[in-house]
Every structure is written in C-alpha cells, then in structure tokens.
Amino acid sequence: MHNIWLLTKVTFKQGIKSRILAGIAFLSALLFASNIAITNLFAIEMGKVMVDIGFSVLSLAGLSIIFFLGIGLVSHDIHNRTVCMVISRPFTRWQYILGKYGGLTLILLTATVILGALAILSFFVCSLLVPGLELPRDFSWPAILVTISFNFLSLLVVMSFAFFFTIISSSIYLAMLFTFCTYFIGHCLETIVKILQGGHFVDASPSLVFFLKTISWIFPNLSAFDLKASMAYGLPLDPVYLGWTAVYGCSYSVLMMIFTFIVFRRRDIC
Amino acid sequence: MLKVGNIAVYLLLSGFLMAAYVTSAVNIDRFRDEMSPGETVSTLIIAPEALEIASGEFRQVLADYLLLKACAFLGGRNKIKGPDMKVVAALFEQSLHLDPYFFQTCYYVQAFLTWRGAMVEKAIDLLKISRKHRYWDWQPGYYIGFDYFYFLKDNNKAAKQLMETAEIPGAPPIISSLAARMAHKSGQTELAIAFLQTMYDRAKDESTRTFLQDRIKAHTGILVLEKAVRLFRLKYGYIPGSLDDLVSKGIILELPENPYGDRYIYEPETGRVFFDRIR
C-alpha cells in the first residue's frame, strides 16, 4: 500500500510539473474568458449558453489531459522503459498499475477542481457583465457540483481504457486512436440504438440492433454521465439514477484496471 | 561586421516584404467584404440524427452555434430568398434536434419561419418538439395555438392546443380566456388582436416588437372598419360600396391608417376588410 502511494505521488508530481498541463490550463482559461463574449451573442436564455460553454470547455480540457498528458505519461513509462526503474525494486505489477492509475486520477482530480473553479468563476463574471443574463432555470450550486462530479467520473472511465490501450499497444498513436474511438462510440452508441429502434430514420434489421446492443455491454455508456442538459434546464435529477450511474462508472473503471493488470502481468516489458 | 551596403539591402528587402504583406491584406479584406460570405447561408445537409451522433457530449454547444449561424444571417436582412429560408429552417431543425430545450430556437422559429418564411406547418412541427421537451414552459404551446388560429385558420386545433397550454403552471390567465373564446368562435379579429397583444408584451427583440405593433394596428383598423360597415348596414339597410362612404355618411370621422399600404382593401360583396392582398 505504501508503495502504491509512493508511485501515485511520483506520477502526480511528474504530471503537475508538465508543460502540457500548463498549456491546457492556459488555453482553458482563455476559453473561459471568451465565455463572456460568446454569451453576449445570444439574446435569450443566455444563462444556458453560458453553462453550455463553461461545461464544454471543462469536458474538452479533461479529455485533452487524458489524451496528451495521461497517455503520454504511461507511454513514456512503458516504451522508454522508465517502468524498469520501478519494477526492478520490490514492487509488484499490480502495485504498479494501481500506483500509476492513482497518480493519473489525482492529476485529473486536481485539474477538475481548478477548471471547475474557473468555470464557476466565469459564470459569476458572465452574470455580472452580460446585461440581461438570467440564470438557468432552477439553478443551484449542488446541481453544478453534481454535473462536474459526473463529468469527472466519465473522464475516469475514459482514462481507464486509455490506460489499458497504452499498456497493450506498441505505439502511443495507436493508443490515442483506440481511446478516441472508444470515447466516440461510448457517447453515440446509445443514440444510434435509439434511432434504429425508433424506426423512422432507417429500416434496421433486428440482427443489427442485437449486435449493437451486445457491444454496448463492452463499450462504456458515456452519455449516461452527461448531465449538462439537466443542469442547463433545471431538469430533475433522480438520485437513484445518479447512484446507479456512479456505481456503473466505478465498476467499469475497476474492471478495466483488472484487464489491464492481466495483460501487463504476462507482458515482457523490457 | 555588417557592411553598410548589406544593411541597406536588408532594409530594402524587409521594407518591400512588409509593404507587400500590408497591401495584400488590405486588398483581401476589401474583396472579401464585397463577397459577403453570408450572401447565401449554407449548411451541411445532414440528417439531424447524424449530427446528434457526431457531436456526442458537445451537442448543446453545437446547437447554440447552429442557431447563431441562422440568426446572424437573418438579423438585418429584409429580403430572404426562398431557398435560403429553407436552409434557415434546416438550421433551426438541426439546432432543435440537438437541444430541444433551448427556448431561443423556439422563439426564432416563431419569429421568422411563420411571419417571414411562410413555412407555418414546418414551424408548428418544430414548435411541437419544443413543446414536448419544455414541459414547464407555456410559450411553445401558445405559439402553436396562435399559428393554428392565425395562419391555418383552424380554430379547433388552436383551441385544443391552448387548453392544454393553459394548464401549465405559470401560464398567464389570458390563455384560457383566449381558448374559451376560440371555442365559442367569437369575433376573429378581436381574438387576433388579443393574441397579438400578448405576443407583443412578451417579445424580446425590437424587430419583432415593431412587426407585431404594425400588425396590431392593422387589425385594429380592420376591427374599426368592419364594425363601421355593420353599423352602416344597420342604419341604411345596405352595405356601403366603398370605405369612403363610411366617412361621408358620418359613421366614422376618418379612415384609419393602414401600416401596410395606402388604404384598407374592402370587399363590398362580403363586407370584409383586409389590410393587404395576401390573405
């Protein structure tokens, strides 16, 4: 346990001091600042636009951190053999997986807290500077925090399969490609199945629908974590649904880590 | 050590390059202003469902952008060609599909597709999406009711829509009274004025307010004239041949002003008055 925590700390330090993170943070700050300008372009329901942009920047920044920093850190470890420095000590491979993932989680958490604070700050500034801005319906701070938390949870899920792909593939770009594909499928699979089942768009064969439903067990349903619409329009959030979603996210991440460990355990790493 | 001759050459070259850059930039700007890329608005003709799939968790921001694109084109243009209006309608549809809760889309659908686009059925279809999702909001239902009444002259559907809308908490009481009056098929023009007045009170942009104000004025003029025609008939036993008869016979002091043209158009056979030739 102590070992895991040590690796978590080292991974965290490695990530936090990285210039990539600084670049992402800077760009995000710029985009948050631009929220004021963009919101001003709209005449009605500006509050909802403000929230849309704020949360989109948050999502984008989180994804950038996973793609450019997270995958990069793990890939550097594996492909440049920095991992040897760790594994040559009394450090099991399971501890390595947990420690590395823990460090990445901590980086993501720190980034989410900072970016979340920036997003909320941009909301404040918008509400002060944009004339006639009404806050979204049933706006509340708990709703914002819940939306940010679930966004974080979805990023954890994305990171778990980013981690998996980085460990199993021989190239950093392959890992990025697979991660992106999984992220994209994760968001659109539910929509595709609904459209096909709805039947007005295209005549879908039952076998196609069955196939898609089967693979939706393999790919994570990332659209379940997207609470932006509820946040922007004050739609009610069912705590039971949220609870199940949280369990889903955590269990998926843990399962992904176990798969990663199974592959990593067998792998020749140097 | 740089020779004086070399320095001069470097300065000359740099000066030339800067001049070329600045003049070309200025000229490009001038040409592109004249080109006005918004001359015809364009959009990718993709099914809204495909857009929904492609945009993933960013669909609300994409919806905002598509609406902005449509509004940027519409704002400040008085004449919009038919094909362009279809594209604007497509943009509204895409935006509404991506974010069916967004009120601004609903508002602009009503403001533009009905009055200026003459695409009332399309507008009603789109408004129904808003109505379905914005279950807390009476406005989409109100617009649909108005469209059925004013444009499609279908009082039954209008009344039904307004009755449902009146039940939404926060709906202004006038809606139920409008629905009731519609059900009783009372005077069309008074009803129209009442509707328009409510919409005018809630309008958020200047162009819509001006537009509605003119409409209200026009309908009020018709009301006055049609009442005068009935009064004339009651008094003299026959329908006046022209609107001037109303003034000359002293029923009214002067003809009300038609904001859409010189005079109101009078149909002696039916006794009805119109403010323009398009019914």
Add this chain to the structure above:
Amino acid sequence: MSEIVFDHVTKSFKYGLKQQTVLQDLCLEIEKGEIFGFLGPNGAGKSTAINVALDFIRPDEGRVFIKGLPGNSVGSRGHVGYMPEHPQFYEQLSARELLCFGGLVSGINRSEINEHIEIILEKLELLPFMNRPVRTFSKGMKQRIGMGLAMIHDPDILILDEPMSGLDPLGRRLVTRLILDFKERGKTVFFSSHILNDVETLCDRIAILDKGKRLFYGNIEEFCRDSGSMEEAFVERITNSGH
C-alpha cells in the same frame, strides 16, 4: 548458496513469423563477494539474461534464483540494485526526489532516507545538484544518478547493464571505484559489458555469451592462458564459435 543462479534459462522472441532464440540453456552461478563480468558482442543476449533475472522478461524454460529466492518473486528484488544500459527517469523530479522514491520503495525508513541520499549523492559527486530536475542533467550525470538509484538501499547484489556506457574517463573512474568499494564490503557485483579493459580490471570471473550460447565460464586467468591478451582470447572464442 550462490547469490545469483541461472538454471537452464531459455528464451526466444517472435519477430513477425520468425522465432529467434536469444538465450539457449544458460547456466551460471555467481558467488557472494565476487565481481562477475558478463561479456559478449552486441546482440549476444546479455541484456536479455539480466532482464530475465529481474523478471522483466519471463523465460520460456528454466529459472533464475537470487539469494535462493525465485527471480519472479518480489522478495528477491529487495536484495538487488539494478542499473539499465540507458537509465530513464521521471524527468520532472529532482535527484533528491528520485532517490527518495527509490529508497523508500526498496524498504529504507523515512527517518533514515535523507541521510542515505546525502551519502550517495556525495559518493556520486552530485550533491550540489540535489534539487535540480533530472531533465537538466547531462548524460554522464544521468548515468551517475542511475548508479545512485541502484545503490541507494545498499543492496547485497548490484546488477549493472553496461555501466560504463557513455561515460567520460572521470565518470568511468568513479564507477570503477564504486564497484570496487562495493566488493570490499563483501557484496556481489554482476555486470555486463563489451569493454574488455573494464572487465579485465574489475572482474574475478567472467562468462562469455554469443548468440545466446555460453562460450566460456570461469576466471580470467584461465580465459587468457592460451591467447596472451584478453582481447585475442575473446576474438578467438567468438570466431571459433562461428560468429
């Protein structure tokens, strides 16, 4: 009981459809307190053998034992200090932070770690650079930090893969001194090299590997007996084996 035992270790790698045998039935025993040199031309399989010992690579057949413990157990690695041929680190960390991590993970107490770090850095002549991030270090400095990471927890066995590679003469002298110092304290050093000079200076016994096969295993005098110099003996062995 020998410190390190290679017991009939065999390993092949797949390159596309072809299978290449990198280690063939390797048997070695390294005794306590000796400096053992592992020689061979490039691509002989030296690094692979070391990687098998440290459980980076799993052998197809055979096993490795370190101080009697199986090489693939976590416990065995507590006795080992390892330096790879081209050490790679978490570059944003400072020298102190790296050594702190290495030492703590290898079992040194938090109360003693700072002392250990200072002693090691002083031996490596890196004390002035203690708090600088490692990414600013030159190649020679990085190599020395690699040595530091191998030695921070004062292990009983040092396993070094080409420790002199890329070092200037001063660096080489430093590493040589460290290795000899290690031996004086009764500890074991097992290193691979293709620089015969170093091997001749430092080693008690050697083994020669070529294309995965062990060509010689014994002490240096025995090796050079017939050929006079080490270099001649080496070249002769390799050529005779059909290289």
